[in-house]
Amino acid sequence: MSVLSEARTATGAAAAERGRRFATLRLALRFALREMRGGLKGFAIFLACIMLGVAAIAAVNSVAAMMTGAIAGEGRAILGGDVRFNLVQRPASAEERAYLDSLGAVAETISMRSMVRPAVGGGDPALVELKAVDGAYPLYGRVASTPAEPLPALLAAPSGRFGALAAPELFERMNLKPGAVLKLGRAEIVLTGVLDREPDALSDGFNFAPRLLVDRAAIEATGLLQPGSLYEYDYGVRLAQPVHSKDLTEAANARFPSAGWNIRTSDRAAPSLQRNIERFSQFLTLVGLTALIVGGVGVANAVGAYLSAKRGVIATFKSLGAGGGFVVTVYLVQIMLLAGLGILAGLVLGAVAPFATAGLVSAFLPIAAEPGFYPGALLIAALFGLLTALAFALVPLGRTRDVPATALFRDISGGAARRPRLVYLGAAALLALAIAALALAMADDRKVAGIFLLATGIAFLILRGVAFVIERLAKAARPPRIVALRLALANIHRPGALTASVTLSLGLGLTLLVALATIDTDLRREIAGNLAERAPDFFFVDIRNDGIDAFRQRIAELAPGGTLEAAPMLRGRITRLNGIEAAKVKVPPEGAWVLRGDRGITYADAVPKNSRLTEGDWWPKDHAGEPLVSFAAEQAKQLGLTLGDTITVNVLGRDITARIANLRSVEWESLGINFVMVFSPNAFAGAPHAWLATLAIPDATPAVEKAVLNGVADSDPAVTTVRVRDALNAVNRLVEQLAIAIRAAAAVALVASVLVLSGALAAGNRRRIHDAVVLKTLGGTRRLLIASYCAEYLLLGLATAGFAIGAGALAAWYVVARIMALPFHFDWGIALATLLAALVLTVGIGLAGTWRVLGQKAAPVLREL
Template identity: 60%
Template sequence: MAPAPATAQANGLRLGLAARLALRELRGGLSGFYIFLACVALGTGAIAGVNSVSQMMTGSIASEGQTILGGDIRFESDNRDIGEAERAYVEELGTVSAGANMRTMARKPDGSDQSLVELRAVDNAYPLYGGFETVPPLPLDELFAEDNGVYGAAAAQILLDRLGLAVGDSILVGEASLKIRGVITAEPDSLSEGFGFAPRLMISRAALDAAGLIRPGSLVEFSYRVRLDESAGARDLAALREDATGRFPDAGWSIRTSQNAAPSLTRNIERFSQFLTLVGLTALIVGGVGIANSVRAWLEGKRGVIATLKCVGAPASLVVAIYLIQVMLIATLGVVLGLALGAVTPFLAASALSGVIPIAVSASFYPASLAVAAGFGLMTAFAFAVLPLGRAGEVPATALFRQQGFEAGALPRWPYLLTAGLTLLVLCMAAIWFADDRRIATVFVVAVIVAFAVLRLVGQAVQLIARKWPSVRSTPLRLAIGNIHRPGALTPSVVLSLGLGLALLVTLALIDTNLRRELSGNLPERAPNFFFVDIQSSEIDGFENTVSELVPEGKIIKVPMLRGRITQLNGEEVNADNVPPEARWVLRGDRGITYAKNQPENSRLAEGEWWAPDYAGEPLVSFSAEEAGEIGLNVGDTITVSVLGRSITARIANLREVEWESLSINFVMVFSPNTFAGAPHSWMATLSDPGADAAQEGEVLRTVTQAFPTITSVRVKDALELANRLVGQIGIAIRAAALVALVASVLVLAGALAAGNRSRIHDAVVLKTLGATRATLIRAYVYEYGLLGLATAVFALAFGGVASWFVVSRIMTLPSEFMPDIALLTLVGALILTVGIGLLGTWRVLGQKAAPVLREL
């Protein structure tokens, strides 16, 4: 048992010796490690910056929860106001601010123009938290006061610009006349109100009543914000929400607390940051190939040192330890540089976001985000450095002195392979563990692994084709083909370095182009010209006659519409946690529902049968097949829906395939007519006329708004233009993230060239000695890099085309088309990158003197 302490002591001495030798060698500087540093710093900085900004945003939302929500707790009820018992319960909790939100039309008094607006009615207690500001500054009781039957209003500047109005002018909403008394400059709780489809117009609740917009079936959201008093404030908000739900199970309201003030925004920030983090991790892993190339190139220059160490008795483990310590110290420097970049990113982003998100964004340092990024950076550097270090440790001294031994194809012994494999496994598991949506993270990690494997096969296939290619007459082309398949060729590194970056860019570019084409071209052609909502039963016939006279060739589709919330599935309370994320929107809040005798024309039955036109049995419902599959519903199951304060249980009679992308009237749930017999409701209608021009659409909008001021008209082209702008803004951010991966790919390519420079120098000197001119060598390199760029571009186009098709057609359920112009740009870009960077990397090779190199052979 005595040898164990001696062995431990020897290992300790050996590690100390390795550390001393490593530090001494580092005194020579970082020559050969600049690409290594850039790869580590780029990937680490991307991960640290994205996570820090995400943490800053979610932290700011959480800290400003009361201001964003407008209270400590908020109760919302769609399409009907809460009852007296519910109101009494809410008022006992503390100070209450009641409000109502809806979309409607605002028009100029002379009828010359109109605009869709997001109408919001508030009381004098508003706001409970934060500050509501207008120009000129006025107190609410003065801002919204009535003067000779005319109520005051505050409007967003964009509404005034759109209608050509100014403060002091009048505007009509419904049956009420309003006077613009201020321009809204700060609405503290606007984030919790959701996406603003139209400009904001704020009025008092009395003005809303005078407008006559709240009628049976109107799409209106009633809200009650509460600032808890001292006794209630000490209560746990989650417990308070459960208490309210338990006391009033049939209230049909949704309850939010300041701890989750803007759930949709927080959820979107987390999802987008997860996507960008995975892109950053991809850049880091792609950079790992550059790390391996840089380490191999650096070890090429240490042949003499390694040989000397081995000749004086240094074992392979000591050699590996010396250079592993150096590599990890330099990797630590790269991580520190990346962390510095990630640490300042929130401070740079805070000023940019202050004008976009109306909350106080306070930047800080986020140690948790920086620690995660540092861990990813160090693990990546270690995993990709172990293999070339292991190969160097196994080469005998005699081979090193003969300038041999670092062939790229040689594999180290199994301990090094196992170590690298386990480190990469831990890296992948960490990426999945730290993700908000682990399912998406798992798919992403698997896709990267598959892409790496496919790229490896592509590289081998290119080498095999080059090896089997028949002899050609052109000397430069023959040299290029030989360079592609010779031992130690750059082919695998070049294909791997550029393949993933270009494939990611092609995928995102094709998705963005397809979306833009769909939103600006195909979709408007298929979609109706107008949506009309809040049509009362007493108005539906007059509305239809008016529109038919204006557009005789137009097609009008009208359906009854109610709002309902799914509360139970097969008799069990809804639990969104047990539903996949892509289907939770169906269970979140009130959904539009309808009833129909006949099957809607824009859908087809996937399973089950439609009910008879005179059906009078138990309530039945037709459910969208895709959403039913995601939730786990089948024909024969039951759902319970809360509609107008009543809970109605219906059995699923059939499942429908719905064409959501047509933008025609579609519903997740269509009930049998007897389900809502006698229930008050409004109507929704669409108008389709492909031949109508802008002037005709404007005339329809003016006439309908003047004749039926309480009907809300939505011009589809305006909505698509807004969606197109949003897609463009998101696309810019995504393309910028993909550019990070492409930059990493370029760095890897540069590292691969540096790693192969030694053999290139030998080849060039020998060829020049045999009579080759510089022009011949340049042409050979151009052909070589051009052929490799062509092969990489073909892979990127194939992979990007398949990936974009899957996302657009399967996930977004939109038509997908391959774009030849994107293909051409990718091909040209790949060729420019490979040829340009390849020539830059080998230019020094062409100027080498023959004598010094020949003396070493």
């Protein structure tokens, strides 16, 4: 009975304790709501910081979800079927085609790059992305054209010439109109209309040239499909019976283990685009998170200023017997309710983003982007906002926890310098770790996300250290004779100074701006300058094996001083590494591209130009043993390959296994003829192949380039000529489009910095009012106060800009030199712009915020002292 009695007593005590806690919480909620009736004065910056960061994250993820949803919704049309089988440099065999026909309706397409030129009247040739389709194309979706006639009628052969549809860019580039006749290989084609929309364009990846759509029979008449030429066969299948994608892939590979085909299903219709969307949205999310973290400093400033203004109320609470925990609960409730308002406003802006950008997405991508609300994206943004607000609010709340009532009545600063209990610091640290864990969990590339978060955290800590050093230096400095400068130094190191707030708020935003601007500048310089200078002037593809000598002679006639480099080339797909299926090998994201799709491969009896051996030995010229391969050292390391390992490559439907004989360093940035894999010549003995060549012309003039283009097209229409300048311009245009989004993201972070800076200065206005009144009472003039404030803000701006320039340059160097493997150059114009921005922001916002201080009447303030 005694045990039962004790249990009942303990249960009753626990219930009573829960009741007391609930009553305390209810009372705290009542006080919090009553106190909020006075309005939200002082929390405008708080709300703006939370709203901006949440809106950025919600908008980025909502737009990304809209784009990936649109791709998934149109997966069959984008892919050109329920499933698509891709073969390189060969059509499906009779047995393979019979198998495909057994699955359902099949549409066959052939894709390659080629040259076209006006059939009459002369004119320069132009590069096109040629695509030949059969009568079943498209299985899903439709081709939009002008005129809007059936596709078979537009691609028919009127008057003995096949019809063709061309993208608008080709008409503009060659100054053509519908009805123009073009020379394509050995055949002539008529442009019967404009290709407005191609349903499966996204599945083909990024194109450097305009699309030219012809009939399947037309490409046979051109003579372009030579043995060894670079072309692809795609077989889109509309399945007669639903089949699970994994089961279908396994069955097809088991039936034809040496086919070497790449099988894609409609649930991954455009994997390259989807990966790019995921990575870019990840990057923008991290930048938005940085803006939110910068805004967190504003949250801490706003909460600290609010609690300082409430010191009389807090003192009254404590004088009437309220504990520190009760006081913290009251104001924590208020702060989280206000944070909820900021989060809600940010979610509204983020939810509207898909509706505002749907038209822009549809203009850039040939998909119908249907905007909607994406709860997952909004929930993630709300969670980031809630965790950030709570993490940065706990420290100022913790400072108030243990301040006695007497100190609150006497201390103007409200105990701002008091260190909070470890439990509050620990809770804030755990919340910061939770934010980092959430960011890593959503990241597609956790390594990049981890580096970004680690760099942000280190920058945050270093900025705290920079603020501490500035304060120590100001305190240790010999008092100058100039009174304004002496006051400025005192303001920098006194208790409750703005030094930490200014450096933290402005430092992170400017650092991010410097880093992104430097990366963008270096990338543009490399593409438009260094790469263009080092790169050859022309690439030539699909040179017939039996015509390489004649081609060399023709180039010598067209460009006497030019340097021609040529190498045999085939296309192959890595199917096994050390006997293990490539699809089952786990590799880091930076090396996955080697196993994705087919690669250009070659053979050679000597070390290629632009390469040097790092491990192993080259094979002798008369090597006749097992096939050997030289692998690029960097890519081998990413794939976990070493000397003696084996790789299996499927070429023209045959599996060839070779042993790694050596590793070599490759100068990819030269844009010359470089290959990941170089095989011993005996590996491809007798295999049909073409040649790849580059041509560098010293001091090439437009007239010489035009002569080369026309001369090669005249002598061998099957050779595809790529002018490197045009390819680099296409890449540069893509970089420009990406840079717009990156600059917008950086602008969000900088706006957050400006908001936080404004809030920090506003939070310090109360102390400055007292200082200004005392100084004016003792004879100080308005000019003296303005001069001291300007000097203070100039010193803080210079110190913050110096850190931002150094840290931003270091981050940009890591990305450019280590990740992109490009030459790093720091633009001092960016440094100067950053310095000016820091000074304008600190002095401008500082004076704007303190102007009211200078006009404050003395009597009301002196009565409160």
